[in-house]
Amino acid sequence: MKNKSTLLAFILATAASGTTSVWADDKPFSIAIHGGAGTITKAKLTPEQQQSYRDKLTEAVNAGYKVLEKGGDSLVAIQAAINVMENSPLFNAGVGAVYTYDGAHEMDASIMDGKTMNAGAVSGVKHIKNPIKLADAVMNNSPHVMLSGAGAEEFALTQGFTLVPANHFDTESRYKQLQDAKVKLRKAEFELKAKSPDYQASNTAPQIDYLDLDYKFGTVGAVALDKKGNLAAGTSTGGMTAKRFGRIGDSPVIGAGTYAENGVCAVSATGHGEYFIRYHVAGDICARVKYQHKSIIQAADEVINQRLITAGGTGGVIAIDQRGNIATPFNTEGMYRATRKNGEPADVMIWRDM
Amino acid sequence: MKNKSTLLAFILATAASGTTSVWADDKPFSIAIHGGAGTITKAKLTPEQQQSYRDKLTEAVNAGYKVLEKGGDSLVAIQAAINVMENSPLFNAGVGAVYTYDGAHEMDASIMDGKTMNAGAVSGVKHIKNPIKLADAVMNNSPHVMLSGAGAEEFALTQGFTLVPANHFDTESRYKQLQDAKVKLRKAEFELKAKSPDYQASNTAPQIDYLDLDYKFGTVGAVALDKKGNLAAGTSTGGMTAKRFGRIGDSPVIGAGTYAENGVCAVSATGHGEYFIRYHVAGDICARVKYQHKSIIQAADEVINQRLITAGGTGGVIAIDQRGNIATPFNTEGMYRATRKNGEPADVMIWRDM
Numbered sequence: 228m229k230n231k232s233t234l235l236a237f238i239l240a241t242a243a244s245g246t247t248s249v250w251a252d253d254k255p256f257s258i259a260i261h262g263g264a265g266t267i268t269k270a271k272l273t274p275e276q277q278q279s280y281r282d283k284l285t286e287a288v289n290a291g292y293k294v295l296e297k298g299g300d301s302l303v304a305i306q307a308a309i310n311v312m313e314n315s316p317l318f319n320a321g322v323g324a325v326y327t328y329d330g331a332h333e334m335d336a337s338i339m340d341g342k343t344m345n346a347g348a349v350s351g352v353k354h355i356k357n358p359i360k361l362a363d364a365v366m367n368n369s370p371h372v373m374l375s376g377a378g379a380e381e382f383a384l385t386q387g388f389t390l391v392p393a394n395h396f397d398t399e400s401r402y403k404q405l406q407d408a409k410v411k412l413r414k415a416e417f418e419l420k421a422k423s424p425d426y427q428a429s430n431t432a433p434q435i436d437y438l439d440l441d442y443k444f445g446t447v448g449a450v451a452l453d454k455k456g457n458l459a460a461g462t463s464t465g466g467m468t469a470k471r472f473g474r475i476g477d478s479p480v481i482g483a484g485t486y487a488e489n490g491v492c493a494v495s496a497t498g499h500g501e502y503f504i505r506y507h508v509a510g511d512i513c514a515r516v517k518y519q520h521k522s523i524i525q526a527a528d529e530v531i532n533q534r535l536i537t538a539g540g541t542g543g544v545i546a547i548d549q550r551g552n553i554a555t556p557f558n559t560e561g562m563y564r565a566t567r568k569n570g571e572p573a574d575v576m577i578w579r580d581m
Numbered sequence: 582m583k584n585k586s587t588l589l590a591f592i593l594a595t596a597a598s599g600t601t602s603v604w605a606d607d608k609p610f611s612i613a614i615h616g617g618a619g620t621i622t623k624a625k626l627t628p629e630q631q632q633s634y635r636d637k638l639t640e641a642v643n644a645g646y647k648v649l650e651k652g653g654d655s656l657v658a659i660q661a662a663i664n665v666m667e668n669s670p671l672f673n674a675g676v677g678a679v680y681t682y683d684g685a686h687e688m689d690a691s692i693m694d695g696k697t698m699n700a701g702a703v704s705g706v707k708h709i710k711n712p713i714k715l716a717d718a719v720m721n722n723s724p725h726v727m728l729s730g731a732g733a734e735e736f737a738l739t740q741g742f743t744l745v746p747a748n749h750f751d752t753e754s755r756y757k758q759l760q761d762a763k764v765k766l767r768k769a770e771f772e773l774k775a776k777s778p779d780y781q782a783s784n785t786a787p788q789i790d791y792l793d794l795d796y797k798f799g800t801v802g803a804v805a806l807d808k809k810g811n812l813a814a815g816t817s818t819g820g821m822t823a824k825r826f827g828r829i830g831d832s833p834v835i836g837a838g839t840y841a842e843n844g845v846c847a848v849s850a851t852g853h854g855e856y857f858i859r860y861h862v863a864g865d866i867c868a869r870v871k872y873q874h875k876s877i878i879q880a881a882d883e884v885i886n887q888r889l890i891t892a893g894g895t896g897g898v899i900a901i902d903q904r905g906n907i908a909t910p911f912n913t914e915g916m917y918r919a920t921r922k923n924g925e926p927a928d929v930m931i932w933r934d935m
Contacts, residue, residue: 339859344859344860344892345859346858346859350729350829351729351730369826370855371824371826371828371855372854372855372858372859373828373829373830373834373858374826374827374828374829375704375705375729375730375827375828375829376705376729376730376827377827378825378826378827378828379826379827381825381826382825382826470725471732471735471736472723472725472728472732472733472735472736473728473729473730473731473732473733474725474727474728474729474732475704475727475728475729476727480727480834480835480836481834481837481858481859481861482834482836482837482858482861482864483835483836486861500726501724501725501726504700504726504727504835504836505693505698505699505700505726505835506698507835507836507840507861507864510836510861510864510865510868511864511868514864514865514868514872515872517868518868518869518872518873519872538698
């Protein structure tokens with residue numbers, strides 16, 4: 228059903244035939260995915276790199292779309308899409324996760340089921356190939372919502388997960404990114420220390436904030452509406468390059484980086500996580516839809532392009548409503564993303580216009 | 582200013598004198614605190630125990646109130662109140678924190694400033710005497726919002742915090758509670774294992790859910806409005822008795838256990854944390870005030886006594902609006918709480934009617 232006139236013709240034909248038996252197959256369904264937002268200038272990506280991203284985004288969105296097309300669950304669809312991105316070194320999740328200050332990978336993920344409003348999240352896991360799967364296991368097989376660190380991995384073992392070695396996630400480009408970040412951080416720290424003998428590495432925001440936005444981005448996520456009318460959202464990330472002190476970003480925080488509620492909307496976020504937590508971005512977008520009856524386009528746009536910009540927070544979201552409408556606002560130069568719905572081909576984008 | 586007629590007389594007198602110079606001192610200010618909600622039946626508490634709780638709640642609310650009365654910041658006031666409860670063995674925060682399954686104390690806390698919408702949170706700290714102070718340091722002196730585990734304690738050291746030994750938090754009653762919980766858990770686990778050889782300790786919710794509600798409660802928190810019109814909220818907890826797998830509850834989750842936004846409301850929650858995360862309770866109460874223009878009383882009541890009850894979630898909140906109105910709804914038998922405002926004496930309550 229690509230457009231209104233086709234839909235109208237179908238309704239008339241169905242009414243004329245006196246049957247509604249095939250109607251169930253015409254429920255709207257759609258999926259949106261993101262692979263991170265940031266200062267992705269057109270000059271920065273070679274045509275080959277662009278193509279790699281577009282190909283992988285297409286593969287990911289189609290993996291989820293196929294589940295939906297067959298009548299599968301939105302929860303299954305979003306995981307299929309996210310797994311493709313976690314398994315690709317192009318994105319900051321799973322293989323290709325950024326490095327912490329200490330040279331490790333500490334990954335976060337969360338998932339939410341709009342039907343039951345059940346949710347699962349993990350933070351700081353180091354040996355889980357697909358953190359989104361572990362978040363799903365927390366949701367389904369534990370009385371808890373959020374598990375962290377070594378405890379989360381102990382839980383994973385009880386669920387039959389195989390732990391992978393930390394070097395499974397290594398990529399040379401991310402390692403180089405860590406070295407670059409540390410050089411910049413150290414330089415800033417020594418400069419500050421020279422000015423003030425009391426200076427502590429931890430107690431100034433600027434030395435992280437001056438870092439290029441790209442050190443913070445690359446999170447992946449997906450939202451979907453299935454034919455049964457169930458919404459779901461999921462997010463997976465390696466967090467922020469050179470993060471320290473067991474920092475937890477917005478990705479595993481329900482209401483900040485991920486939210487889903489049937490009848491309202493589903494959201495997955497990517498960006499400067501601290502702002503997304505403080506402004507509980509995913510929850511706020513859904514609240515504007517639910518309580519102010521705003522469209523998903525308007526609600527998501529207001530939060531990303533007004534509220535967050537005023538606050539100084541950069542990033543974007545993918546959001547979907549109960550009718551399968553999709554919003555993908557971002558206030559950065561680009562956001563890797565793809566959408567697909569109702570028998571239409573996939574739409575794959577990096578910048579505002581392409 | 583105890584009542585409207587006094588206020589009116591004051592306004593008239595001020596107007597007659599042709600000056601408004603003392604008016605700044607008559608801005609509304611108020612504070613509310615909680616020390617946990619649960620199955621606190623009247624039969625369970627001896628008159629002496631009741632008195633101990635009432636005395637400590639009075640001390641805590643007055644500690645915060647005095648800050649506000651002198652024109653101090655709401656952020657300072659809530660910490661003064663929370664410190665009193667963290668330092669008392671009566672509550673599940675600081676000294677008297679519950680034990681994890683492995684016999685440790687893993688504490689969570691968060692704080693939010695309604696003026697700047699800045700926030701700080703720590704999870705799983707083991708050697709911090711007053712976790713709310715560390716959350717405050719994260720908010721003020723780091724670029725992050727949420728730090729966890731050993732990393733959070735490393736950050737604490739850079740901030741001049743002194744780590745205390747784990748046994749600082751020990752209390753015999755909490756230790757007994759852990760032993761009781763483990764006996765019940767083990768019994769349930771062996772029963773389930775006898776029925777199914779594939780059973781894993783982690784993969785059934787009931788064995789935790791059947792636990793008496795009291796194993797889950799005792800979190801402390803405070804919300805305040807100062808004379809400058811700034812709202813603040815904070816929450817501190819030892820979490821859930823016998824918790825495993827690095828479980829993180831709602832207390833350190835901004836938007837779930839804690840939220841504050843000037844002009845809207847400030848909320849601190851206590852209860853079965855998983856439900857408070859899934860329904861992002863603190864954020865939802867504020868969203869109803871902000872977008873539906875509901876009173877703080879109605880908004881908080883709807884979430885705690887309708888939405889959460891329908892979902893099966895137990896607990897309560899303290900909430901305060903921009904005019905200093907306070908709501909303290911709970912859907913359990915009792916909630917330790919106290920409020921004080923505008924020159925009035927403190928109001929200290931455990932049950933619905935006393």
